[in-house]
Amino acid sequence: MAPQPEKVKQKESWPSNYFNYFTEVEEHFQRARGTGLFLMSPLDWALVETWKNAGVPLAAVLRGIDAAFEKWRTKKKRGHNVNSVAYCSQAVLSEAQAMAGVAPARGRKESAPPFSVDDLERYLGENAETIGEHPGFEEIADAVDRLASEAAELFGDLEDLEQRLTALEDKMIALARSRQSEEDLLRARRELDLQLRPYRGKMTAPQLAMLEKQYLERQLLESRALPRLSLFYLR
Numbered sequence: 001m002a003p004q005p006e007k008v009k010q011k012e013s014w015p016s017n018y019f020n021y022f023t024e025v026e027e028h029f030q031r032a033r034g035t036g037l038f039l040m041s042p043l044d045w046a047l048v049e050t051w052k053n054a055g056v057p058l059a060a061v062l063r064g065i066d067a068a069f070e071k072w073r074t075k076k077k078r079g080h081n082v083n084s085v086a087y088c089s090q091a092v093l094s095e096a097q098a099m100a101g102v103a104p105a106r107g108r109k110e111s112a113p114p115f116s117v118d119d120l121e122r123y124l125g126e127n128a129e130t131i132g133e134h135p136g137f138e139e140i141a142d143a144v145d146r147l148a149s150e151a152a153e154l155f156g157d158l159e160d161l162e163q164r165l166t167a168l169e170d171k172m173i174a175l176a177r178s179r180q181s182e183e184d185l186l187r188a189r190r191e192l193d194l195q196l197r198p199y200r201g202k203m204t205a206p207q208l209a210m211l212e213k214q215y216l217e218r219q220l221l222e223s224r225a226l227p228r229l230s231l232f233y234l235r
Contacts, residue, residue, distance in 0.1 A: 019114050019232060021052050028062045029085055032069040042222075043195040044085040046215035054210070056096045064092030086199040089207070115234050117155045123234040124148035127227045131172065134226065136179075140172050144229065158231060165229040173217050176224050188219045 025048050030038050040048070051061055068088035082088075115123075125148040132141035147154060147164065154161045192215050200208065221228060 021058055022048055022232060024058055025061050025065075025085070029065055029088075032065050033082055038083075040085060041195065042218060043192070043211075043215060046218050047086055047089065047211055049218075050207075050210045050214050051092065051096075053214075056092065057099055060096035060099050061092050064088050064095040067091040067095065084195075084199065086196070086202070089199065090202040093207070113158055113231075117152050119234060120155060120231075121148050121151035123231075124151060127229060130225070130227050134224070137172065137175060137226075140168055140175070143168055162231050165231065169229040172226060172229070173220060176220050176226060180220060184223065185216075188216055188223075191219070192216065 022045070026040055029040070048061075065085075065088045068091040069082065071091070072082060072087075124144055128141045128145035128148055131137050131144060144165075147161065192212060196208070196211070203211070218228075227233070
């Protein structure tokens with residue numbers, strides 16, 4: 001049975017590996033696939049986000065991608081090209097399990113974030129403005145706007161800020177979901193099922209549940225033109 005991401009305890013250093021997580025995975029997958037033209041799908045982004053949120057080490061993801069492609073290239077009948085990060089999910093989680101009990105604990109590394117205070121203030125301010133354009137979301141918009149006004153102070157503890165933004169995003173998702181029609185939810189689930197169908201056998205039920213939740217939340221925000229609030233999306 002493939003390992004479950006919630007069992008992985010190793011934590012990546014903050015903030016360097018946190019902000020590099022998605023970029024490193026995308027670029028490594030492109031190199032392993034042998035093309036720089038590949039763009040990750042919404043399903044891919046949701047899957048990578050579940051790994052990040054579950055604490056799967058970046059090194060485990062990169063090793064898993066390599067292992068999956070190495071196995072694919074040894075097949076006599078390869079079939080189609082690997083067109084989704086989901087193809088590598090079992091190998092990634094196997095690598096994460098292998099690292100979980102053997103990798104030495106790493107100390108907290110202090111490193112500069114890849115953005116400035118001005119970038120942070122602009123990012124939060126623009127998100128507050130976007131959210132405020134949606135009736136009923138004014139409270140969340142005001143909270144994000146207050147964070148923007150305190151950007152200089154909050155810049156000293158980005159991990160705490162990320163936790164605040166996560167709480168606000170959860171609240172925003174809950175509010176958006178309460179306004180989602182049954183037809184829209186059914187459409188999103190059908191799209192998810194279509195994309196997941198080739199990879200369901202590579203994931204356990206808990207892994208699929210996490211991925212489905214992440215995908216549907218991303219799709220919900222995108223369909224309502226609501227922004228993601230995580231600092232990772234500050235680019």
